Amino acid sequence: MEMSASEGWRSEQELVKACLAGDVRATHRLVAIFHREVYALCLRLLGHTHDAEDVTQEVFLRIFRSLRCWDKKRPLRPWILAIAVNRCRTWLRKRPRNNALPDELSTGQSGAATDTAWELQETLSQALASLREEYRTVFVLYHDRHLAYEEIAEVVGRPVGTVKTWLHRARLEILAYLRRRGWDHEIRAALSGLPEMDANPTG
């Protein structure tokens, strides 16, 4: 991640250095850069908006407490996402089981094009919630946060081969979930009600 010169910090190292020196502007900048990303990851992994808000704040507290431990030779983003993943994992272990139903789409209909798309999002969220924790993590990091295999391996602390295997299994389980919910039959009809899909979506 490169900072623009107008912001005063040319690189992540300089930004972190300024944060460690107690620069409030730099602290504000660092939070602003990663706020949405950390929140999105927490929301996908936890499935609850309120939980995601709380954990996002905790993640930033952790980040600034352990900023001195960050290896300057490595990129900042995977390190921050690794902290977020760990906090979500801890949160999920503490959270009571009866509170595990996802609610993320209850407020997220604004981006949906149609009711069909919204139903598909809901099904996808439920499928995600049904996955094992590791599968869910790599699926979200790859398809939602668009991290490369190597970066995901760094975040979850596992070899690239393991990450690929987990991602493959996660996809198969989600596809099986979609088929159980009848999307393999409905998709043709659904496609007709949705905007045209590009051959190369931006993702």
Added chain:
Amino acid sequence: MKFAQPCRVCLKWMQTLLDNECWKEPPNRIARHLENCQRCRNQWAAVQALLLGLRYWPVPEPVTPVARIVERVLCDRRERQSAWQRSILAASLLMAASVWFFLMTCPEPGPISDRFASNPAQELEMRTDQQMASLGPLSITESVAQTSHSVASANEIAAGQYSVREFAYWFFPEEYRETAEAVLGKLASGLAMSEGEDGENGLFPTFPRLEEVWEPVWDAGVSSWRLFRNVIPPLLDQLSS
């Protein structure tokens, strides 16, 4: 409910599509296979649904503003700094209290080191020093009264009836008599010799009266043993010079 897995060729193609999140019409070879294979057709439909779902998978904006998170971070930093300062202060106070307690309870003098313990003469001197030091800075009367081997009465000492030599005999226990003699021998050098009954050739050292050399240094709080060993000889030197 288990679903049959698609054929190998289709599976690989679909995984490649998902890897790139790229929507493509199946190539001819795959399309022909899909026409004839129900399992792969179902899987292809599910893959299409997944690709579609990933495309329209919005993330709501976080409600908490950045400023609030920054404020919490700064507040946490301040709390941690003050907690750290409190810890440092508490540790310093504890350390100071420990040093003070140690100094207040430390015995004087300290333990005899091995270097001195190997020398019998030094060891004897150290032990005597330790024993005598335990008496503390006492007056003549108190010092004599506290030595169990004393033969002089407090009244006699107080009356100043005895010489340094006599006091030395009272002061030292029987087994340290040689030490007392050695000290007196050192005291005797440089003193005027006078005629008397006990000395060899009718001469013996004229030691000053005890109270004459004791009283001037008593106020300094020197222990009786240290007074005898370290203070009296220089005073006698002064008297003799």
